[in-house]
Amino acid sequence: MTEARAGMLLVATPALLDPNFADTVVLLLDVDHQGALGVVLNRPSAVSVDDVLEGWGEVVAEPEVLFQGGPVGLQGALAVATLTDAADVPVGFRVIEGRLGLVDLDTPLELLRGGIDQLRIFAGYAGWGADQLDGEIEEGSWYVVPGEPADAFRADSADLWRAVLRRQPGEMAWHSTRPFDPDLN
Template sequence: MARATGSGPGEIAAGSLLLASAGLLDPNFADTVVLLLDVNDEGALGVVLNRPSALPVSEVLGEWGDVVDEPEVLFQGGPVATDGALAVALASPGGEDGAGFRPVWGRLGLLDLDTPRELVEGTVDRLRIFAGYAGWGVGQLEAEVAEGSWYVVPGEVDDVFGDEAPELRRQVLRRQPGDLALHATRPMDPELN
């Protein structure tokens, strides 16, 4: 399980995960896990990892449906540009320079879906496609983290391609050191406790 390089606990960087805290009530992000794909001077961009839709990839993107990981559905990547798609891929060893692939961290990166599939074959081990994305302007994500809306933790490749989407947030919390792991068993509504 490769971890995001250069992203320690609390570091907002590509490859880090944002875990929604119980206090984050925005329905777009409640109980979500977001993989950060780009963090720069203009803001941050990521995709929600744990919201599969019921729409098969093959119905929207044809032949790409044959190569995506199970479940072979589009994932709801976030509330921005929901009519567009981002493909997150794990490059085959040595495939980081493959056609249409832009590395994010390690062998994980973005795959341009306009790249002919035959040029991609053999260069990508895993693929997941997201409709839309989550985005933050300059300083916005940092402010949300400071107010306690998100926990920032290192990501692992298996977080992106796992088949336990509904349980992903709890699984990631459980492996965290210290008190953060305790949040894995906390109910979303503390009054239910």
């Protein structure tokens, strides 16, 4: 079993029946002894970023909509971004892994321009208490796999679940071919 840590992806298995997470890919942003926090990468909403956060729509990756980051804290937002240059971290940016990190949405946009490549904003997040995520992984609800920075910024995230599984080694890649509704098989 791969260790869950910041920057890794959680890919929902067929055993995960919670409708909040069925067929999702979650980017882990923080994992420690107190729990874990992440955002669902493949749930775009119909809400334009500019409708909620004026000015931010011009800097987010397409589509320029909020993504549903998870069922917790829906009134708040988290911004995930990649740095233009890993050696030059702008004010308001916290590194998660490599060039990937979180942007403080209270930071004036002019301080971030030129310092970040891509940005996506998530309404809400997914959270687990101490040992809760480990238990879900052990029961077979999640595959834990390495993430790539581009995973968080795909223009069409509908096929992200399959794409992430397809690039995994060995038999795990086979899971990418299962139908979303096994009754249709």
